[in-house]
Amino acid sequence: MNDALQRKQEIDRQIQQLLQEKMKLNESLLYEEESTDDLRQMLQHAIEHTAKAFPERATVACQGVEGAYSEAAARKLFKEPGILYFKDFNNIFDAIESGLCEYGILPIENSTVGSVNKTYDLLMEHRCYIVRSVRLKINHSLMALPGTKAENIMEIYSHQQAFDQSEKTLRTKFKNTRLTICSNTAEAAKKVSEAQAGNKAAICSPNCAALYGLETVATDIQDNSYNYTRFICFTKKPMIYEGADKTSFLAVLPNKPGSLYEVLKKFNDVGYNLIKLESRPIPETEFQFMFYFDFEASIYHNRFIDTLCELDDCCEHMEYLGSYNEKI
Numbered sequence: 001m002n003d004a005l006q007r008k009q010e011i012d013r014q015i016q017q018l019l020q021e022k023m024k025l026n027e028s029l030l031y032e033e034e035s036t037d038d039l040r041q042m043l044q045h046a047i048e049h050t051a052k053a054f055p056e057r058a059t060v061a062c063q064g065v066e067g068a069y070s071e072a073a074a075r076k077l078f079k080e081p082g083i084l085y086f087k088d089f090n091n092i093f094d095a096i097e098s099g100l101c102e103y104g105i106l107p108i109e110n111s112t113v114g115s116v117n118k119t120y121d122l123l124m125e126h127r128c129y130i131v132r133s134v135r136l137k138i139n140h141s142l143m144a145l146p147g148t149k150a151e152n153i154m155e156i157y158s159h160q161q162a163f164d165q166s167e168k169t170l171r172t173k174f175k176n177t178r179l180t181i182c183s184n185t186a187e188a189a190k191k192v193s194e195a196q197a198g199n200k201a202a203i204c205s206p207n208c209a210a211l212y213g214l215e216t217v218a219t220d221i222q223d224n225s226y227n228y229t230r231f232i233c234f235t236k237k238p239m240i241y242e243g244a245d246k247t248s249f250l251a252v253l254p255n256k257p258g259s260l261y262e263v264l265k266k267f268n269d270v271g272y273n274l275i276k277l278e279s280r281p282i283p284e285t286e287f288q289f290m291f292y293f294d295f296e297a298s299i300y301h302n303r304f305i306d307t308l309c310e311l312d313d314c315c316e317h318m319e320y321l322g323s324y325n326e327k328i
Contacts, residue, residue: 039312039320042238043305046323050239054132056080060233061092061101064184067208070105071186073134073231077105077327088183089118093126096236103235104128110138111228113164119232120280120292123250123321130248130322131241132233140166140222143189143214144201150217153177157188158203161229166203169221189214230326240323244299246275248321249311250292252282260291262314270307272297299323 056079062070065085074081084101086092092104106122109115140162144153155178156170162185163170170179182188189208192200201217202208209216253259267274276294281287297304312318 039318040305040309042320043240043308043323046238046240047299050241052242054241058082058102059084059100061086061095061104063087063089063092063106065186065190067186067189067205067211068184069136069138069186069205069229070107070184070231072205072207073107073136073229073233074105076134076136077132077233078103089122093122093128096128096234097126099236103131103233105231105233107161107229108133108232109230110161110165111226112222112224113161115278116161117280120278121283124280124282124290124319128234128236129238129320130232130234130324131239132324133246133326134231134233135228135326135328136231138165138222138227138229139206139220140185140203140227141206141209141216142201142218142221143204143209143212144192144217145196145198145213146215148198148201148215148217152199153201153217154199155180156201156203157182157191159183159185159188162188162203165222165224165227168223169218186211233324234322238320238322240299241325243325244323245325246294246296247299247308247323248292248294249308250290250319250321251311251315252288252290252317254316259314263291263293263311266307266311266314267295270297270303272307 058078058081060074060078060081060083062068062074062083062085064070071083074083084095086095089106092106095101096104106119107116108119153174156174157180160181163179182191185202185204186208188202189204189212192202193212193214203221206216206219208214251263253263264274273296274293275296276292278292279289280292282290308320
């Protein structure tokens, strides 16, 4: 018994040592620098060699199943998208990096409940570039099998974001109802359809009714009528399409007073409008943070490339995420 206990302690020690080595390796990879000259060349090449018009046809990776809001975003961006569906957000990035799909679509923020943190974290892990964004009005419906009455519903399926966006309705009208989280709102509709039970419902897009043989129990159940989700469209190679007027990047700043001010001063000096600033913890580090920046500026402005290179110089680590415009 003592031998087994000693062996277990030795394995625990080895695991702890390996975890520490992994954290150090992650940190060294995270801070691996590209030179300012590399950034300048990449930006110039992307501006000069990207086709002027955004493509009408492409193979697009979406999360979930048919009827998902990401599908609606893809169809708003592309005239004829060939959509492949994947189980989770990680699979979308895998599909892009492997070349299986040309573009990926993921939600990045909602006007009611804020940022989709999983998307930000994956942008930190993967080298992909945003080429377009789209704003989609989200109208949630409560769907169930035909004949289901609201008072009989005992369980509601949906994505966590849909639950958060419909909190008041759920709290007042379905306070004793079980909420089951699904990976996607369309997946929730599919589960209700397959369950064939008269006491289950899904919060999902109205489009899911015809797709999954469901009936609308209630419409527009989101708390805020001004409920929009912004989706990003990204790809493996840096491409900057004509008319790009928004840019995103992430940065680790020096741990000293005034480092964030130095970055913000760059925007002020050149007259660029900073529209988003958000901090996210760096995975597997102890209270280290990375900042995400979105700002408005035409890629054709005479100071655009110089400003990004200057920002690169005053950051401990900077990663350019893309320049694009947004379809509303």
